Amino acid sequence: MTALVDEHPRLGVECVLRELHIASSTYYRWRRAEKEPCERRRRDVELTERIKEIHAEYGGNYGSPRVHAVLKREGVCVGRKRVERLMREADIAGISPRRKGFTRRDPKASLAPDLVNRDGCRSSEGASLG
Template identity: 80%
Template sequence: MTEKIREIHADSGGIYGLPRVHAVLKREGVHVGRKRVERLMREDGLAGISPRRKGFTRRDPKATLAPDLVERDFTADPPNRLRVTDLTMIPTTEGPLWLSVIRDAFSRRVVARETSARADADLVLTTLEYALATREVEPAQDEVAKSAYPL
């Protein structure tokens, strides 16, 4: 029986798991219980591939974290001095839709937004270009102000 299970699993390219292997055996007229197929597959180290994904991003625990330049304070006194951004995945029937948004921390107004089918650097850079094109920043009075607020 284990040989037959191995053969079905190999013919599927290693994709079929317990439900499909059991269905193929049943279709071929082999009378065997589901629990027995499960036990034989487990003993032989056979498993199917699940189409589900557990998540998109996994942080490397050894990686150093980026510095927190705003110290978790997302408020700003003057407008157009601090912008915050977010990249969000929106599930749709046609696949994931990625939304990139940049917001002014002072007014909480969305200054730029862009969507894409892929979460890549082009999406974020396009959103940033729109945000820079729409900003209404008055010229700084001195060099200290210019260096303190590089936006």
């Protein structure tokens, strides 16, 4: 909204606001918020800096749960979701644990013999049971 008024200064603030049915007090409150952020935004900046410090201190391994736990131990009262949001906005991510590998069959290896005759069981005996 404020960008529209900035792009077209010749129109005048009051005329634009009147056409858009926006109170002038709302416009000036938006302007003031651009210049001086609210307490929550200032606190977010401080928390983001501390989160970056913690993340770097632990070698970039810690994700939001561990960072939140460190902040909690330090006595900082902040929610887990807020830590997640701030880390996401700052493009900070922990390292996910590696999954354990699963066994892959060697394509060159020969198959083990079918000692319980599984292939024959399905076709002939399965029909006689039903």
